Amino acid sequence: MTAERSPTAADTELHSDPAAEPDPNVDTLHAAVSDSPRPPRPSAVSASLTFGWRALLKIKHVPEQLFDVTVFPIMFLLLFTYLFGGALAGSTSAYLQELLPGILAMTVVFITIYTGVTLNDDIDEGVFDRFRTMPVWQPSVIVGALLGDAVRYTIASTMVIGLGLLLGFRPEGGAIGVISAVALLLVFSFSLSWIWTALGFIMRTPESLMGVSMLILFPLTFISNVFVDPRTMPGWLEAFVSINPVSHLVTAMRGLMHGTATAGDVIIVLGLSAVFVVVFGPATMYLFHAQQ
Amino acid sequence: MTERTSPTNAVDRERDSSAGATSTVSTRNGAASVTGDRQQDRGARGTTNETDPTDTATTAQTATETEREHPLAIETTGLVKHFGETKAVDGIDLAIPAGGIYGLLGPNGAGKTTVIRMLATLLQPDAGTARVFGHDVATDGDAVRRRVSMTGQFASVDEDLTGRENLVLLARLLGYSRAQAAERTHELIDAFGLTEAATRQVKTYSGGMRRRLDIAASIVVTPDLLFLDEPTTGLDPRNRNQVWDIIRALVANGTTVLLTTQYLDEADQLADRIAVIDEGRIIAEGTPGELKASVGSGVLSVRLRDPECRDAARDVLTSVLDAPVELESDPAALFARIEDSDRVTQALDALAESRIEVTEFTLGQPSLDEFFLEVTDRQTRGGADRDATTGDEMRQEGVE
Numbered sequence: 187m188t189a190e191r192s193p194t195a196a197d198t199e200l201h202s203d204p205a206a207e208p209d210p211n212v213d214t215l216h217a218a219v220s221d222s223p224r225p226p227r228p229s230a231v232s233a234s235l236t237f238g239w240r241a242l243l244k245i246k247h248v249p250e251q252l253f254d255v256t257v258f259p260i261m262f263l264l265l266f267t268y269l270f271g272g273a274l275a276g277s278t279s280a281y282l283q284e285l286l287p288g289i290l291a292m293t294v295v296f297i298t299i300y301t302g303v304t305l306n307d308d309i310d311e312g313v314f315d316r317f318r319t320m321p322v323w324q325p326s327v328i329v330g331a332l333l334g335d336a337v338r339y340t341i342a343s344t345m346v347i348g349l350g351l352l353l354g355f356r357p358e359g360g361a362i363g364v365i366s367a368v369a370l371l372l373v374f375s376f377s378l379s380w381i382w383t384a385l386g387f388i389m390r391t392p393e394s395l396m397g398v399s400m401l402i403l404f405p406l407t408f409i410s411n412v413f414v415d416p417r418t419m420p421g422w423l424e425a426f427v428s429i430n431p432v433s434h435l436v437t438a439m440r441g442l443m444h445g446t447a448t449a450g451d452v453i454i455v456l457g458l459s460a461v462f463v464v465v466f467g468p469a470t471m472y473l474f475h476a477q478q
Numbered sequence: 479m480t481e482r483t484s485p486t487n488a489v490d491r492e493r494d495s496s497a498g499a500t501s502t503v504s505t506r507n508g509a510a511s512v513t514g515d516r517q518q519d520r521g522a523r524g525t526t527n528e529t530d531p532t533d534t535a536t537t538a539q540t541a542t543e544t545e546r547e548h549p550l551a552i553e554t555t556g557l558v559k560h561f562g563e564t565k566a567v568d569g570i571d572l573a574i575p576a577g578g579i580y581g582l583l584g585p586n587g588a589g590k591t592t593v594i595r596m597l598a599t600l601l602q603p604d605a606g607t608a609r610v611f612g613h614d615v616a617t618d619g620d621a622v623r624r625r626v627s628m629t630g631q632f633a634s635v636d637e638d639l640t641g642r643e644n645l646v647l648l649a650r651l652l653g654y655s656r657a658q659a660a661e662r663t664h665e666l667i668d669a670f671g672l673t674e675a676a677t678r679q680v681k682t683y684s685g686g687m688r689r690r691l692d693i694a695a696s697i698v699v700t701p702d703l704l705f706l707d708e709p710t711t712g713l714d715p716r717n718r719n720q721v722w723d724i725i726r727a728l729v730a731n732g733t734t735v736l737l738t739t740q741y742l743d744e745a746d747q748l749a750d751r752i753a754v755i756d757e758g759r760i761i762a763e764g765t766p767g768e769l770k771a772s773v774g775s776g777v778l779s780v781r782l783r784d785p786e787c788r789d790a791a792r793d794v795l796t797s798v799l800d801a802p803v804e805l806e807s808d809p810a811a812l813f814a815r816i817e818d819s820d821r822v823t824q825a826l827d828a829l830a831e832s833r834i835e836v837t838e839f840t841l842g843q844p845s846l847d848e849f850f851l852e853v854t855d856r857q858t859r860g861g862a863d864r865d866a867t868t869g870d871e872m873r874q875e876g877v878e
Contacts, residue, residue, distance in 0.1 A: 214665070214668050214669040215669040215670070215723070215724060215727050216727050216730070216731070217665070217669065218665050218666055218668070218669035218670075218697075219669075219697055219700055219724075219727050219728050219731045219733070223699075224624075224652070224653075224699045225652060225653035225654050225655075225658065225699075226653050227653050228650070228651065228652075228653045232650075233651055236647065236650045236651055237651075239647070239650075240636065240639070240647055243638075243639050243643055243647075244636075244638050244639070247638045247639065247640075247679060248638055308636075311634060311636070311637060312630075312631060312634035313634055313635055313636045313637075315595075315600055315628070315634075316628065316634060316635070316648075316695065316696075317651070318599070318600055319598045319599065319600060319623055319626065319627065319628045320623060320648070320651055320652065321620055321623040321624045321652075322651050322652075475602075
């Protein structure tokens with residue numbers, strides 16, 4: 187029974203700092219393994235909220251991840267307003283009224299990528315498999331992550347709108363208009379995220395996922411009506427812009443913020459959101475179950 | 479159908495292992511003479527399982543009939559999983575009763591983890607069936623997940639969160655109220671010696687702390703069946719012993735453990751029965767004693783004070799032991815596979831007479847490598863061994 191020839195004993199000493207690592211307490215150990223009756227299974231909502239809480243804890247421990255949602259929108263807003271504002275709209279303040287809803291949409295649409303990246307990280311780390319072996323409503327791990335993301339989107343929206351107001355953004359739709367625009371944006375982003383969750387299962391590394399997502403999002407956000415009036419573009423480009431979901435989102439948000447939105451504008455965005463969820467929700471869950 | 483080892487036996491075995499080299503020699507001698515005559519039939523049995531898969535299938539069937547009221551903890555028939563062209567698992571039959579520790583032993587890539595992942599509902603089998611406490615893993619995953627828990631490289635904890643947060647998260651997901659979750663977390667952290675580290679992010683943990691937290695995370699609700707995928711890989715001996723203590727405490731409480739390991743001595747220390755897996759197939763199955771006895775009595779390792787004397791020592795040992803003596807990478811060490819452990823004392827005497835100073839010697843079981851080479855080698859020589867029909871072969875003949 188000698189252990190001398192075993193590879194464990196001799197070759198692999200990772201960490202051993204006896205002072206820092208008290209032994210497990212044998213008495214409490216036996217108590218701890220013996221009395222743990224299984225509580226009733228939590229509801230789907232409760233499980234999703236618990237996963238949402240996890241996402242918030244991750245923000246707490248890794249606050250750097252908020253860098254993207256705060257610094258980038260501020261940079262973009264200042265840059266475009268003062269660099270191009272005068273040239274594009276005659277004055278920076280006139281341009282800001284058009285630009286701000288677009289920048290807001292663009293910012294939040296971009297950070298939806300992190301949903302997929304986080305998921306991909308979880309799979310890599312192995313924590314995802316632990317959740318999958320637990321008797322909880324299986325989609326709750328993804329729904330919870332998306333709920334946590336909604337918090338991130340809200341933070342980003344608050345930043346952009348706050349800065350906009352300071353710079354002279356005056357929404358004619360008032361507080362209600364702004365809040366409904368943000369609400370619409372959250373619905374759209376939540377729905378769009380299912381694309382990234384599906385991709386999160388397909389791509390092997392967070393880096394490659396990030397690359398693919400950027401490849402999709404750059405054209406979607408820049409070839410849109412965020413920065414300039416599409417009527418100034420060549421016909422073929424204008425055609426793309428007019429079917430781009432981000433353009434529809436920005437049109438509806440501008441309308442809501444300035445009090446000129448039609449029901450049609452909003453319905454198109456809600457319809458697109460529904461399509462995303464209906465197509466990519468089941469695709470995500472299929473990939474979830476096929477996960478190797 | 480199983481030789482059950484009670485927790486008391488397990489403790490005895492542990493004491494055995496902590497004894498010094500000298501007393502190990504005497505134990506070895508005793509063990510070798512007891513098991514010597516069983517050697518042949520065990521060897522033949524390992525071969526039997528491999529060459530005729532219906533043999534193990536029959537075992538599983540018989541077990542189901544006799545234990546209908548108490549379904550087996552794990553029962554698989556013809557389990558197969560491919561990854562592309564590779565057959566990761568290639569027809570595995572297991573019948574593991576509830577209680578105790580069952581070991582899956584094999585090298586990296588043998589298919590151990592894939593078997594566990596299928597049993598834990600993480601992978602769908604491509605062919606064959608797997609049942610956990612009577613629930614089919616493919617069609618009744620939720621019922622399986624209510625009985626099992628998993629720890630290993632593929633089921634870990636969130637490194638960004640603290641140890642406490644991880645446990646509270648899992649407790650909440652399992653349905654505990656906020657207060658109950660906090661209480662259960664406290665209890666586990668205390669029991670697993672993680673109090674100091676509880677409020678630190680898991681990514682700052684040492685290997686041993688991390689592994690204890692992994693296991694704590696798996697028993698927030700004590701599972702009926704716990705999968706432990708290489709629980710001590712990469713741990714130092716002290717941490718490894720701690721993990722073993724935890725596993726034994728769980729088993730004493732009634733949890734069934736399915737353990738995968740690359741280390742023969744770990745399987746030996748913990749498991750009541752072992753299946754040796756290679757290239758997705760079971761190539762030997764039995765109690766640790768049976769398996770070890772099947773590959774000869776062991777290995778003598780000698781370490782010299784003066785590396786210069788190694789060639790001389792090699793000559794002395796070769797002549798006394800009448801067996802090939804190999805050099806280890808340590809310039810002062812050499813080892814020999816031995817069939818007859820009585821010659822060990824003669825060999826050491828001979829070294830002393832030649833004035834070759836020995837600083838250390840051990841008479842141990844074969845390493846997994848040696849054990850493994852022996853078993854796979856025997857497998858390729860299959861025909862010859864099958865002729866050595868013994869009591870264990872009777873069953874196979876009955877089938878044919």
